[in-house]
Amino acid sequence: MRKQPWAVIAWTQVSRRSESLAREFGACYFRLSRVDRPRALILVYLARNFLWTIAWLLWRRPRVVITFHAHPLISLCGLMYTSLFRKSLIPDVHTAGFLDYDFFPARQLSLFVWKRARLVLVHNEAAREYLNEQYPDLGEKLFVLEDPLPRIDVKDPLPKGTRTSCTYICRFSGDEPYREFLQAAEGLPDMDVYVTGNISKVPGLQTEFRSSHIHFTGFLPDQEYFRRLAASDFLVALTTRPYTLMSAGYEALSLEKPLLVSDSEALRSYLGPLASYCSNTVESIRAGLQTLQTGVPRQKKAWAQLKQEKIRNWASKKQK
Missing domain, CATH: 3.40.50.2000 (Glycogen Phosphorylase B;)
Incomplete structure (x- = not known):
């Protein structure tokens, strides 16, 4: 068993934010792909991702788990692990997490997870104000953390053309x-x-x-x-x-x-x-x-x- 202090978990094709957070916090980054359609395949991928993530967390045993919270199941997965082993969960709430899944039972599931998390990361002050209005019980758990600026080093730049x-x-x-x-x-x-x-x-x-x-x-x-x-x-x-x-x-x-x-x-x-x-x-x-x-x-x-x-x-x- 390999222990890791911090972990960042994402179920998406690409997440530069999750990659950057993992780099800045010295965390291990675990990403699984996802699909948006058809519905039957979505359910298969969610079930697969849920089981694989639980298995990975049990193998790595991180102390702090940051989840790419677009779909609430990823943070529920993190909550099950952190509750069982007394670790810390920090959902990183993307816009989809409170706009696309603002329906029963996803809304209730998200709130259930957020209230039991150590912190709830949001990406800007406008999102914090919106969530604070929608979920006043979250209170000071909401913490604004923008993306860290990417470290871009272009070693072989493309030639610039004559036109804009x-x-x-x-x-x-x-x-x-x-x-x-x-x-x-x-x-x-x-x-x-x-x-x-x-x-x-x-x-x-x-x-x-x-x-x-x-x-x-x-x-x-x-x-x-x-x-x-x-x-x-x-x-x-x-x-x-x-x-x-x-x-x-x-x-x-x-x-x-x-x-x-x-x-x-x-x-x-x-x-x-x-x-x-x-x-x-x-x-x-x-x-x-x-x-x-x-x-x-x-x-x-x-x-x-x-x-x-x-x-x-x-x-x-x-x-x-």
Whole structure:
């Protein structure tokens, strides 16, 4: 049996936040994949993940377990282990955990787990206020911890072209207005637009948007992905979720890149006036793209100062 002081557990395809938390806390990272459809297969994967996670926890015996709380079962799994062996559970609550699963019995199950956890991590102050209003019993258990800024080291940067280029960081998920973005980008043929993410999730989309200045990169390995971001003049990240702080925001800040994001209280609170904001409509997105395309100063010094401020703030919270 191998003992490990801290563990971070995720049931997802990719979670940069979970990876970063594991690195910062010196924790062992355990990830299992998941599926979103069909329903019968979802149940099979949930049962498999539940059993594998219990077995892994019994093997590793961590003192502190941080769970990627989107689906409540992952934290219930952690609670069973930590209750049995008197260890500590810290659910890391993603937006899906309190918006997508806000129905019976998932809502009640989440609250049952959260009330018995040592802490409940949320990603921003707006999410904390929302959960505090919905679940006043949680009280001081709610703790705001943004993502640690990623350590991005681009050793072999891509050559920069002669035209303005932007990268739209996308996963083609239900909360991303990717069609609106593509419609907006189609009207800007003098700018190279790169779109990341697994486009096969949306059959026919690449055929629908065939403009020569729009380039679908597919899902990129980390080093290629960061090379693409570093070569861009600015980045774009959009979401319809009101309480989400997207990984793209942290990546842009780490790279000190101008950023166009959806206008939300959570994003404005974290990024402040340096970012550019838009609503998730074709017209607003196109206006935001044009504003950055026409040469808004990079404000590199201000981005660098904000970056260092966020690094210091995260280090301070980590000690708590």
